[in-house]
Amino acid sequence: MNWVTKTFTSSIGRKIIMSLTGLFLCTFLVVHLIGNFQLFKNDDGLAFNVYSHFMGHNPVIRTIEWGLVLGFGFHIYEALMLTMRNKSARSHGYDQWEAKKNSEWTSRNMGILGSIILVFLIVHLYNFFWRARFGTLDPDINKNDDLYRLVVSSFHQWWYVALYVAAQASLGYHLWHGFRSGFQTLGLNHRKYMPLITNFGYAFAVLVSASFASMPLYFYFFTNDEGAIITSAPAVLQHLLVAFN
Amino acid sequence: MAGSNPNAKPMNLTLRVWRQPNHQASGQIVEYKVNEISPDMSFLEMLDVLNEDLLHKGQDPVAFDHDCREGICGSCALFINGRSHGPEKGTTTCQLHMRKFSDGETITIEPWRANAFPVNKDLSVDRSAFDRIIQAGGYVSVNTGGTPDGNEIPIPKDISDRAFEAATCIGCGACVAACKNASAMLFVSAKVSQLALLPQGQVEAQTRVENMVARMDIEGFGACSNIGSCAAECPVGISLENIAILNREFLTAKVVSNNMA
Ligand code: SF4
């Protein structure tokens, strides 16, 4: 092994890859979220479809997409490697273990949270990405693939909405620990800046996950089958009664 | 007991103690009763009472490590009621007093659990993995002169304070014991940052961090996932900032050192 492979297969080296890919994936979340806000435009999805057409066809975006694949791939791979190493560091556990008295639940359960996010990711990619890229969607009036229609119909199924909200809650907890943890691993822990990084991370976790979760909830509760917003309270109630029957 | 509080009511306790004859044998938790324990006793004195009792009964006393009994040597490794050194923050087991427990309580006592710390017997574990990590680089081999010369090297007060804070690590292993990953990074980071902060230590800083981390990995300790149990349970309050310094030192060394292996 030369020094490069040695560095990145060492315990700290793997952690560094975890943190770099994790923070990179955070930037992806921001981009994804900003684009998705167009779902809230009450324009029958035209703007959203323009945006998704751009994301699916622009060569620069398509190149960065590979970076994303690598980012997820390495983040998951290193998580597995580190978990295996850490499990084998203690094969005989304790009879009594009070970790909750010295640490946060999220920080000890990153693997479980990450696994929930992974399941979600597979469902999410299959339903939207795969169908948009390789399936055939009806065109909208601008002749763009009408991905918006797919979003609307998906988010009118209660179990789909439930999966999304649960996954976003997991993402929130994952980021709650992950954001500041990424900086700590890179050695960026300084008494002057760490409180700022920590609090920014908490805000980031809450805002990003709540914003993503608001999308399926919005469609489920506040739009009709066409994806048009329902404005009056009685209409919302009536829509929900129909949905539950 | 001399100096004890006459009003303190003696306690009767049930102990659940890990018993294991040697490293190869399998072990189990065995229950014992100890009576008339003064709240002013230290935890180790309470165990002395148990052992005297066992000796009188012709049974094998419980093996546990201890030495200074004043919180400075780091020997007294006991995992008490699910936590390193018991429930009290910032103390070693020898500095933990029985008044922190209540009459009639059941106390579970286990050895540090980590594959890198094999059980010698009962509650005593082999922590020589820590020694081997220190041997890999936790020292200064340049001649730093006599004591007065040491004071002639200008070191800013805040830096020397931080180095001193890191130097207070007593090598007890509570960090490893409390960590979900059985990681030794708090221990390693304390030594690495203590020496990296001082001019005498900077000379060998790169080889030190590379060798100590490599040794730590070979010994089979886990990798830190920034949970923070270690710092919360450390009897001398070594902070997580040291692990950040360790990571920083490691990354810089890997990038700039001349070590090609
Ligand atoms: S860092 Fe703290 S808990 Fe770990 S060995 Fe040193 S003194 Fe003990």
Ligand code: FES
């Ligand atoms: S016996 Fe020395 S620190 Fe407890």
